[in-house]
Amino acid sequence: MTLNRRAFIGTSAAAAVTLAAPGVFAAGHGKPRVVVIGGGAGGATAARYIAKDSKGAVDVTLIEPTRMYYTCFFSNLYLGGFKEMDDLGHSYGTLAAGGVNVIHDWATGVDRAAKTVALAGGGSLPYDKLILSPGIDFVEGAVEGWDVSAQNAMPHAYKGGSQTELLKAQLMAMPEGGTFAMVAPPNPFRCPPGPYERVSMVAHFLKANNPTAKIIIADPKAKFSKQSLFQEGWANYYEGMVDWIGEDFGGGNVSVDPGAMTVTIDGEVTQVDVCNVIPAMKAGRIAELAGVTEGNWAPVNAADMSTKADPDVYVLGDASQQGDMPKSGFSANSQAKVCANAVRGALTGSKVFPAKFSNTCWSLIDTNDGVKVGATYEATDEKIAKVDGFISATGEAADLRRATYEESEGWYAGITADMFG
Amino acid sequence: MRWPLQSALSLAAICAAGMAWSNELGDPEKGADVFRKCTSCHEIGEGAKNRVGPHLNGIFGRPAGAVADVKYSKSMIRAGDDGLIWTEKTLDAYIENPKALISKTRMSFRGIKDIEERSHLLAYLRAYSDNPSDIPEAEPTATGTDHDLDPAILAIQGDPEYGEYLASECTTCHQSSGANDGIPGISGWPTQDFVVAMYAYKRKLRPHPVMQMMAGRLSDEEVAAIAAYFRDLE
Numbered sequence: 345m346t347l348n349r350r351a352f353i354g355t356s357a358a359a360a361v362t363l364a365a366p367g368v369f370a371a372g373h374g375k376p377r378v379v380v381i382g383g384g385a386g387g388a389t390a391a392r393y394i395a396k397d398s399k400g401a402v403d404v405t406l407i408e409p410t411r412m413y414y415t416c417f418f419s420n421l422y423l424g425g426f427k428e429m430d431d432l433g434h435s436y437g438t439l440a441a442g443g444v445n446v447i448h449d450w451a452t453g454v455d456r457a458a459k460t461v462a463l464a465g466g467g468s469l470p471y472d473k474l475i476l477s478p479g480i481d482f483v484e485g486a487v488e489g490w491d492v493s494a495q496n497a498m499p500h501a502y503k504g505g506s507q508t509e510l511l512k513a514q515l516m517a518m519p520e521g522g523t524f525a526m527v528a529p530p531n532p533f534r535c536p537p538g539p540y541e542r543v544s545m546v547a548h549f550l551k552a553n554n555p556t557a558k559i560i561i562a563d564p565k566a567k568f569s570k571q572s573l574f575q576e577g578w579a580n581y582y583e584g585m586v587d588w589i590g591e592d593f594g595g596g597n598v599s600v601d602p603g604a605m606t607v608t609i610d611g612e613v614t615q616v617d618v619c620n621v622i623p624a625m626k627a628g629r630i631a632e633l634a635g636v637t638e639g640n641w642a643p644v645n646a647a648d649m650s651t652k653a654d655p656d657v658y659v660l661g662d663a664s665q666q667g668d669m670p671k672s673g674f675s676a677n678s679q680a681k682v683c684a685n686a687v688r689g690a691l692t693g694s695k696v697f698p699a700k701f702s703n704t705c706w707s708l709i710d711t712n713d714g715v716k717v718g719a720t721y722e723a724t725d726e727k728i729a730k731v732d733g734f735i736s737a738t739g740e741a742a743d744l745r746r747a748t749y750e751e752s753e754g755w756y757a758g759i760t761a762d763m764f765g
Numbered sequence: 766m767r768w769p770l771q772s773a774l775s776l777a778a779i780c781a782a783g784m785a786w787s788n789e790l791g792d793p794e795k796g797a798d799v800f801r802k803c804t805s806c807h808e809i810g811e812g813a814k815n816r817v818g819p820h821l822n823g824i825f826g827r828p829a830g831a832v833a834d835v836k837y838s839k840s841m842i843r844a845g846d847d848g849l850i851w852t853e854k855t856l857d858a859y860i861e862n863p864k865a866l867i868s869k870t871r872m873s874f875r876g877i878k879d880i881e882e883r884s885h886l887l888a889y890l891r892a893y894s895d896n897p898s899d900i901p902e903a904e905p906t907a908t909g910t911d912h913d914l915d916p917a918i919l920a921i922q923g924d925p926e927y928g929e930y931l932a933s934e935c936t937t938c939h940q941s942s943g944a945n946d947g948i949p950g951i952s953g954w955p956t957q958d959f960v961v962a963m964y965a966y967k968r969k970l971r972p973h974p975v976m977q978m979m980a981g982r983l984s985d986e987e988v989a990a991i992a993a994y995f996r997d998l999e
Contacts, residue, residue, distance in 0.1 A: 393933065674937060681933040697930045700982075702937075704975055718975055720982055731982060734974040750875075754947025758938040 375403050376691035379461050379471040381451045381630055383408030383436060385417075386477030386660030386676035388763040393684035395443040396765070401692050405445040405469060407461065408436065413764075414504035417673045418756055420538065421708055423501075423512050424545030425552075432504060434764050442765045454634035456654055473687050476636070477660040477676065478628025479503070480534050483640065486624035487527055488599035497602035498619040501542075502534065514618045515549060521556040522617035525607045527598055528563040529622045532641075534662045534671045536569035537717070539622055541707040544574060547582040548710055560587045560616075562609045564596030569670075570707060570717055576738045577709035627663035641665035646723035647699050648686035649679050658683050667727025668719075675703045677759055682723075699723035706752030712742070714749030790853070791881060796889025799882050805962070806872070809893050817954050818872060825894035827851050829867075836953050840869040856890070857883055871943055873950035914964055919957055921989035928994030931987055934979070941998055952998040959992035 380391040383406050391406040398404075413434045421427040436446045450464035460468040482500065484491065490498060501511035518524065524546055528539045543559055550557040559582075567590070568574075578586045589595040594610025600619060601607075607614050626632075626640035636642045636651040642659040643652040644666050651657045660683060661676025669675040682699040689696035704718030719733030736748065800809070806817035813820035819832035830837040830845035844867055849855060859866045860883050862876040877883050932941075935951065943950030951959070965971040966980035983991070 397929075677937055678934065681930075685930055685933075695926060697927060700931070700934060702934055702979065704938075716975070718978065720978055732978050734978055750947040752947070754945065754949075755938045757944070757946035758936065758940050758948055761940045761942065761944075762933075762936050 375401070376472045377403045377470060378405070378473045378475065378687060378691070379469050380404065380406045380475045380477065381408075381461065382477035382479060382628065383410075383413055383439075383446075384477060384479055384661065384676065385415075385673035385759065385763060386662075386680045387475065388413070388436075388439060389677045389680035390475050390477065390658075390660060390684045390687075391444045392439055392442055392763065392765055393681055394688050395439075397684065397694070398688050398692055400443060402688060403445070404443065405447060406436070406439060407447050407449055407451045407463070407469075409448060409450045410505070411436070411448055414508070415673065415756075415760065416502065416504040416508075416538075417535070417759075419501070419504050419508045420542045420545045422508060423515065423542060424548045424708065426545075426708065426711075429509060434760055436764070438765045451630050452633070454630065454657070456635065456657065459656065471656075472691060473656055473658065474634075475658045475660060475683060475687070476628075476631050476634060476642070476663065477680070478630045478663050480625040480627070480662045480671075481629050483624040483626050486529075487621050490527075490600050490602065490621045490623060494600075494602035494621075497605070498600060498621045500622050501620060502538075502622050502625075511618070511620055515546060516553075518550075518554055518557060518617045520554055522554065522558075523614065524550070524557060524559045525614065525616040525619045526559070526561045527600065527607070527619070527621045527623070528561055528565065528568070528595075530564045530596070530624050532671060533622070533625045535705070536670050536672075537574075537705055537707045539563075540568055540570065540574045541709075542620070543586060543588075544577060544582075544707070544709045547578065547585050550585065551582055557585070558587065559585055560607075560609075560614065561589060562595045562598040562607065563588060563590050564598075566591040569705075570715060570735065572738050573715045573736055574707075574709065577713060577715075581710045581713075625662070627659070631659055631663045638665075646726075646728040649683040650686075658687065667721075667724075668730040669701060669703055669721055669728050670705065672703055672705055673759065674705065674755075675701070677762060678702050699728075701728055704755070706748065706755060708749055708752070712746040712749050714745055714747075714752050715740075716748055716752070790888040790891060791884030791886075793885070793888040793892050795882075796885035796887070799877070799886040800889050802874075802877070803886075806874075809890070817958055821890055822893050824851050824856070824890055825853070829855075836871070838867065838869050838871040840867045841871070853887055853891075856887060860886065871950070871953055873943060873945040875945060875947070914961060918964070918985050918989075919960055921985055923956075923986070923989030923991065923993030925990065925993045925997065927987070928990035928992070931983075931991050932994045935991065935995075938975075943998075951995050954992075954995055956989075956992045956996050959995060960988055963988045963992070 378394055380387045391404050394402055395404040415432045418427055418432055422429055440446045451461050452464045453462040460470050462468045499507050499511045501507040543561060547559055589609055597610045599608045600621060605616055607616050607619055627637050627642050631637050631642045636653040636657055642664050644659050644664045649658045649660055651659055660679045662671040678701045686696055688694050701721035704716055706714055706716045708714050715736035717735040720731045721728045722731050807821050808814055808816055809821040813822055815835050819835040828845045829849040830841040860877055863870050863872045863874055938948045939951045941952060943952040963980045966976040969977050
């Protein structure tokens, strides 16, 4: 087995460990091997917990192409000017220091019969258990006139990092009184309140910098997450700026022309200055290449997040089709800990405890006006099923909204510490 | 609430000096309200005991990290060894931003930015320091231990291994380092305080919807297991 040297540039501690490791396995050393693909809220958490809790008894390798992880959660706050891009970046160095072999490369295929993962840089990695946490890709042809080659003219900004920066730059360059358009995605998609928090943050920026600008949203859905809370906020803070066109008014009948910068909604052509196209989503491509998807997503068993297709392959987070949990970083992190407990148990005989899941999504509507929605979940034979939930109420006191926002900052610090150590 | 004689005296002294509320010490009655932010961890008054944090009787003039049987951070102990004494000035700085003064303090509190609020609080605390031998005959003010929990629940010995697994659900928000960036740290809490707080959420006495939901589905054994895990977390 060979591994390309390029794969190891970056976290040197990880490199040293990993360079030695393949030879050890080839010699038939009995240490069980877990490979995790994708270093986001699901993958980083799973890798970290298995490495930490097995205390070296399990060899954990994380394959992640980027050197720095820029969270998609809180990226709207960067658009609104509440966070800097540096606030959202996290290095994989802490995971390497915590005993995870971090390989910066693309996984290009999975051979489930041979139990190996192929890498773009050459070579392949054997596994006993494989955890896929690849996030999302976009469904081709979902928005007429748009494909990924148009993502510079009309960014999706639905993966953290450069796309988010591009959208912010376009927002800042909008002419006075210009139009910001968003094409919202159909269900199910990553971060259900995300597009609407983004509208709030864009409106916040425009109100201060370009107050005669307009925002139009073409939405294929008849309703959306935290709708009454967002619409209350838009009316209170951004009166007359936001025009949401839902399914009932033809919001789903949309096409775009990235060259001409036009959006056509239900036959009506509008010239726009910025167009944020968030297309329909599907599981990150490696899940499809591994042959564990049905349709757009990978069906999993609720008890341990193993796929219906293969008991040794697990899928976490956005890419999974698990039941009632929303696709969110919080959900992926929650699922990762259940999965890590089960995988470690299967490989080392440690105690496996019953699955428990939870999620909370905070959204910022304007300065110090945060709202949240959350729920707890349990594993049933059919799916991850909702147990209990809550949502912020309209008309809440300003103090409570401010406390909710401060809490969301605490959560951000908490979950990123939980992911990366 | 009845007001101790010495606070009335100190008020008189302040007024006489013409400082009113704006400077240095404020209004102890208003300070009593501010102190509610502290009562989940600190008791003050007659019979006050150490809880998550030390009792605050006689805090003025006391060296940092000096109360016996309190689990202090290393930073706090070191600050005491280095000669930090709690005075109006040092307490004011600490309450304004705990981590600015004691970088790794276990006091998981964001601080009080409002100078007037701090001055009221200091006036309230001062009342229990001016003459510590004469602590007023009021009940301890902490609410953290107000409970009528079945002693059998408090007596359950939690399974730390199960607690570690369950706690992984808490650490999405509550950093295991104990740091507070908007959500309080819960590491190193005495077991009883932890269990009492969780039942206050289960019974919806404490108002937070996420915590009511999270605590609501935990069994008695599970609460005990999580409490046991966090107690031992440094």
